[in-house]
Every structure is written in structure tokens, then in C-alpha cells.
Amino acid sequence: MILNETYYQKLLEKFKDVQHLENDFSNNVVALTVKVILKHYYDNKPLHINFQNSKDSLFEIAKHLYIELANDIYKNHYDLPDNFAIGDKLKRIKDNQYYEITKVENNDYTIRQILRKRKVDISPATLSGITYERLTKNYVKLKEGTGISERTIKNYFDFFENLNKEKCEFPRLNFDRKTVFISKKPLWDSLNVKSKIPSIYLPNPREENHLSETKSIPALTDCLVYFTPKYEVCYQNILLQNKRLKSIIVFDTEATNIEQMLLDKQRFGFNLIILSNSLTPQKNNSIPCWNWFKEEVELVNVL
Structure with a gap:
């Protein structure tokens, strides 16, 4: 294969100004691929990226996308709670005390x-006259029957404040859109940073013994990103439940369901990004495909 070095230099130049959060890419190909995907993501255009034999690069790209796309949802698609109701459990941010709405x-x-149980000799404080604005600014609504440590909630807030170099007026805990990764469980297991990013793994009940959802931050009632190994699970548990998606990232799986995803894309309005690792990728005429050959990877990584 004869390659034109100038073409790839121009390609790197073309995408160098694409906004992204991280710079710790292991090589030029990973960096370029992430930027190309982000450009298509923000332009709401589908894309298929295939590597011939580079599973490690694919995992690295997916990990970068996890942070980038979660942050986009966090910044641009947060929502205030619909309502608060009697019985809701809250945690006050400033002192980590738990409260329950009684009226x-x-x-x-x-x-x-x-x-706490050991403080049975103390009368609980009752606070009245609290407005909706004060609740949303100063308290975190928790899932029933759960608690959350000061460190966990602080790590979550600090993570996104550091990413964006800004502090939010309201704690962002509810989101009107989500991103979904259709991927087998090893990707979920490899994401060490997920303890700081509200995420939910939805198992495939036909193949996995653990049938209930897994939350990266169990006490929170909402998430930024879903993971599931099967598109059918996404369709039944997310799309048909009227949860709005901004994008679906298909990570080296479910190639036979791409046609159905494209049909549902028109119906539900999400964008579709496909990442695959195959010598013979299954392509679709409706989605532009960049197929990285070994020789291209080697050339771009030395530019």
C-alpha cells in the first residue's frame, strides 16, 4: 500500500482545533480518531470507525469518549427536578446531614x-419555609433506601468542575438526555473513572446472571450515560420508556442490528457512532466509514 504522507498531515491539521477535554492520548491515531468522532457527534452526523486489529486503541478511544460525551450531557442537558414529594430523602450538601420531606x-x-441510630437521645431538627430553589441549590435528592458519602458526592462535583474550570450554581443531578454505549461488559468494568460519573449498566437478562441494573453512584436517581450489551435492552428499557437519547455508541458489537438502529434513529432522533475492530467490517451505505489500515496507523503515528 502506497500512502501519501501529505494527505495525512493535512488530515491532522484539519482536526487539530476540535475542542476536547483531555490530551493524554497514547498516539496520533487515537487523538485524531477521537477528534473526528467528536466533530461528527457535535454536528449530529453518524460515523463508523473501524480498526483492522487494534483492540487496545479501540478501548482507549471509548474511554476518552465516555468522559467527553458524559461532560456534554452534564453541561448542556441538565434539568432541575420535576418535583419534590413527601417522603423524599435529601442530603444537605454543606454539612452532609440527611433530611426527609414531611410537608x-x-x-x-x-x-x-x-x-443516625446512635443519636436516639437527640430530637431531630425540623426546617420549614424552604423554597424549591433552596432545595435544588442546597440538597441532593437520593434514591429511597440509600445513602451517599461526603467523599462520593464531592468527587462527582469536583470532577466536572475541574473538567470545565467552573463551579455550578445548582448541583446537576437530573438530565433530559443521555448517551448510551452498546458494549459488552468488559468496557464497563475497565472504566475506573465511573465512580465520578453517574452511569448505569443494564444487563442482558438472557445472558447474564445479575439481572438488576448497576449504578456507578447508587444513591443518585439519574445518570449521564447508560451501558448495555444489547441494543434490544436499550430499546426496551430506555427508548420505549420515553428517555431521550443524544447518541448511541456501538462498541464492537451488534453489527447485525445496525439497520434497525438506523430506522430507530429517524424515529427517536439520536445520533449513531459505531466503533469496530474487524478485518472485514460490516458497512452501511447510510454511515460514512473510516477503515484504519495497519499501514495508515503506522504512518500517522510517526507524523
Whole structure:
């Protein structure tokens, strides 16, 4: 294969200004691929990237995309809670005390402190006259029956504040769109940073023994990113439940379901990005495909 070095230099130049969060790419091909995908993602255009035999590069790209796309949802698709109701469990951010909503009258909430078991001799504090704005600014709504450590919630807030170099006025805990990775469980297992990014893994009940969802931050009621090994699970548990998706990232699996995803893309309005690792990738005329050959990878990595 004879390659034109100038072409690839121009390609690197073309995408060098694509905005991205991280610079710790292991090589030029990974960096370029992430930038090309992000350009298509923000332009809402589908794309297929294939490597001939480079599973490690594919995993690295997916890990970068996980952070980039989660941050996009965090910044641009956050939503305030629909409502607060009697019985909701809250955690006050400033002192990590737990409360329960005991009374609701229009925009006037009363909450009662939930004391730890060892403090049975102390009367719980009751706070009244709290507005919806104060609740959303100063409290975190938790999933029933769960708690959350000060470190966990701080790590979550700090992670995104550091990424974006800005502090949010409201804690961002609810989101009106999501990203989904269709991928086998090893990708989920490899994401060490997921303890700081609200994410949910939905298992395939036909193939996995563990049938309930797994949350990276169990106490939170919403997430930024879903993972599931099968598109059917995504369709049944996310799309048909009226949860809006911004994008689906197909990670080296479910090639036979791409046609169905394209049909559903028109119906539900999500974008589709495909990552594969195959000597003979299954292509679709509706999706442009960049097929990285070994010789191209070697050339670009020395430019």
C-alpha cells in the first residue's frame, strides 16, 4: 500500500482545533480518531470507525469518549427536578446531614432531619419555609433506601468542575438526555473513572446472571450515560420508556442490528457512532466509514 504522507498531515491539521477535554492520548491515531468522532457527534452526523486489529486503541478511544460525551450531557442537558414529594430523602450538601420531606404546600417545603441510630437521645431538627430553589441549590435528592458519602458526592462535583474550570450554581443531578454505549461488559468494568460519573449498566437478562441494573453512584436517581450489551435492552428499557437519547455508541458489537438502529434513529432522533475492530467490517451505505489500515496507523503515528 502506497500512502501519501501529505494527505495525512493535512488530515491532522484539519482536526487539530476540535475542542476536547483531555490530551493524554497514547498516539496520533487515537487523538485524531477521537477528534473526528467528536466533530461528527457535535454536528449530529453518524460515523463508523473501524480498526483492522487494534483492540487496545479501540478501548482507549471509548474511554476518552465516555468522559467527553458524559461532560456534554452534564453541561448542556441538565434539568432541575420535576418535583419534590413527601417522603423524599435529601442530603444537605454543606454539612452532609440527611433530611426527609414531611410537608409540601405549593412552594413551601418542610423537612425533618434523619438522625443516625446512635443519636436516639437527640430530637431531630425540623426546617420549614424552604423554597424549591433552596432545595435544588442546597440538597441532593437520593434514591429511597440509600445513602451517599461526603467523599462520593464531592468527587462527582469536583470532577466536572475541574473538567470545565467552573463551579455550578445548582448541583446537576437530573438530565433530559443521555448517551448510551452498546458494549459488552468488559468496557464497563475497565472504566475506573465511573465512580465520578453517574452511569448505569443494564444487563442482558438472557445472558447474564445479575439481572438488576448497576449504578456507578447508587444513591443518585439519574445518570449521564447508560451501558448495555444489547441494543434490544436499550430499546426496551430506555427508548420505549420515553428517555431521550443524544447518541448511541456501538462498541464492537451488534453489527447485525445496525439497520434497525438506523430506522430507530429517524424515529427517536439520536445520533449513531459505531466503533469496530474487524478485518472485514460490516458497512452501511447510510454511515460514512473510516477503515484504519495497519499501514495508515503506522504512518500517522510517526507524523
